[in-house]
Amino acid sequence: MNTPHRRVAAPPPIAMLAELTHRCPLACAYCSNPLQLLGAQAELDTETWARVFREAADLGILQIHLSGGEPAARRDLEQLMAAASGAGLYTNLITSGIGLTRARLEALVAAGMDHVQLSLQGVTAAIADHVGGYKGGFDRKMAIAAEIDDLGIPLTLNAVMHRTNISDLPATIDMALRMNARRIEVACVQFQGWALKNRAALQPTREQVDTAKRVVAEATERLRGRLVIDFVPPDYYADYPKACMGGWGSTGLNVAPDGRVLPCHAAEIIPHLTFPNVRDTGLAEIWRDSHAFNAFRGTDWLPDACRGCERVNQDFGGCRCQAMALAGDPFAMDPVCRHSPHRAKVDALLAEDVSDDWTYRRMAPARP
Amino acid sequence: MTDARIFFLPRGVRMRWDGVRGRQVLLGPERALLLDEIGHAVMAEVDGESSVAVIAGRLSRKFEAPVEVIQPDVAEFLDGLLAKRLLEVRP
Ligand code: SF4
Ligand code: SF4
Numbered sequence: 405m406n407t408p409h410r411r412v413a414a415p416p417p418i419a420m421l422a423e424l425t426h427r428c429p430l431a432c433a434y435c436s437n438p439l440q441l442l443g444a445q446a447e448l449d450t451e452t453w454a455r456v457f458r459e460a461a462d463l464g465i466l467q468i469h470l471s472g473g474e475p476a477a478r479r480d481l482e483q484l485m486a487a488a489s490g491a492g493l494y495t496n497l498i499t500s501g502i503g504l505t506r507a508r509l510e511a512l513v514a515a516g517m518d519h520v521q522l523s524l525q526g527v528t529a530a531i532a533d534h535v536g537g538y539k540g541g542f543d544r545k546m547a548i549a550a551e552i553d554d555l556g557i558p559l560t561l562n563a564v565m566h567r568t569n570i571s572d573l574p575a576t577i578d579m580a581l582r583m584n585a586r587r588i589e590v591a592c593v594q595f596q597g598w599a600l601k602n603r604a605a606l607q608p609t610r611e612q613v614d615t616a617k618r619v620v621a622e623a624t625e626r627l628r629g630r631l632v633i634d635f636v637p638p639d640y641y642a643d644y645p646k647a648c649m650g651g652w653g654s655t656g657l658n659v660a661p662d663g664r665v666l667p668c669h670a671a672e673i674i675p676h677l678t679f680p681n682v683r684d685t686g687l688a689e690i691w692r693d694s695h696a697f698n699a700f701r702g703t704d705w706l707p708d709a710c711r712g713c714e715r716v717n718q719d720f721g722g723c724r725c726q727a728m729a730l731a732g733d734p735f736a737m738d739p740v741c742r743h744s745p746h747r748a749k750v751d752a753l754l755a756e757d758v759s760d761d762w763t764y765r766r767m768a769p770a771r772p
Numbered sequence: 773m774t775d776a777r778i779f780f781l782p783r784g785v786r787m788r789w790d791g792v793r794g795r796q797v798l799l800g801p802e803r804a805l806l807l808d809e810i811g812h813a814v815m816a817e818v819d820g821e822s823s824v825a826v827i828a829g830r831l832s833r834k835f836e837a838p839v840e841v842i843q844p845d846v847a848e849f850l851d852g853l854l855a856k857r858l859l860e861v862r863p
Contacts, residue, residue: 557784560801629855
């Protein structure tokens with residue numbers, strides 16, 4: 405990028421999300437991947453990822469999430485795990501379980517895997533396979549969960565909740581206990597990527613959300629010391645926006661399958677940003693100097709209403725991608741905020757008719 | 773008031789030196805805790821064999837502070853990590 409732009413000093417990042425591939429046997433309608441999915445031929449090779457992991461550790465990154473798509477779709481996953489672990493990073497595998505076997509799990513543990521985060525689409529095969537768009541997926545997931553438990557691998561269950569499955573929250577928590585998970589993430593769908601496209605089918609009702617909050621509060625007390633429950637409520641019903649990862653470009657970064665580095669997984673929605681690539685730029689330089697990472701660092705670029713607000717250092721004006729998606733302006737205050745001139749748009753969405761149909765996440769047919 | 777509980781690091785949690793920040797860090801699932809000097813001094817004693825009382829005794833000699841003052845602080849620190857499941861305990 406040749407045009408001069410602002411630079412704001414930032415502490416070293418803590419975490420990296422490495423999206424090893426967009427390939428995935430599942431087709432969840434709430435996938436956080438972008439609508440334009442990349443094919444296998446666009447992916448970074450083993451050696452390049454290994455170099456990026458070393459650069460990440462040198463930069464101060466402590467934790468790496470090996471994710472996708474489905475990371476097990478990469479045949480070199482075990483080598484990538486060894487490279488990440490060898491670089492000194494704390495390694496977390498984010499997986500649907502499909503494509504893993506006991507033998508692969510054992511090889512991953514031998515390669516230094518610290519922790520597994522298993523996604524859950526639903527608590528019965530009927531719901532889970534409908535949500536994931538993949539018949540037989542639930543049974544295979546349960547089989548691999550049993551192997552994870554048997555091997556004593558530290559486990560977090562990641563349950564993405566929406567209108568179709570949020571009423572099953574108590575059963576979801578019970579399932580985490582049966583799997584001997586130490587943590588459960590109860591993540592209400594955030595409307596980015598495919599989820600935004602499918603919002604009308606995924607949006608839970610206010611009553612559902614209130615019930616879920618009560619269930620979480622009760623279970624947190626009851627299971628203290630046994631199961632850690634992290635709850636991400638849906639923000640459309642809130643009065644104030646959620647903080648963007650501790651502030652834009654302040655704690656983590658995201659590497660896409662083709663090597664582009666993004667401040668967050670949804671940032672592609674912001675059209676005036678261009679994303680540098682690890683194929684030709686070092687990670688440290690990208691973090692420090694790139695336009696994309698500096699664009700919304702700090703708070704001095706925010707609208708006056710935010711800069712004068714007492715919450716500004718709590719939420720940093722909220723999510724840039726949501727400001728883009730709903731207000732059409734990435735510099736606007738997050739439209740979820742009740743002080744936003746665009747709040748009415750959020751309320752209008754909430755009042756819209758619900759739909760029973762969603763579009764499954766699938767790769768577009770290859771371009772000619 | 774002897775606290776006989778024995779804390780230990782479960783699989784998936786480890787402490788290491790962070791050369792970039794010049795601090796010890798405790799790493800676990802979705803968590804990276806930068807430890808200050810005291811936090812590190814306590815964690816360095818968590819060996820899966822020493823009870824809270826024994827750890828408090830050692831730290832009281834090291835920091836020349838009365839054990840009655842140290843033990844509740846040590847217990848509180850370790851209980852906080854227990855609630856986050858960054859530590860486990862044997863009664
Ligand atoms: S801009 Fe929005 S989607 Fe991106 S990290 Fe921040 S909160 Fe998340
Ligand atoms: S006005 Fe801005 S800083 Fe204040 S709560 Fe709303 S979004 Fe956050």
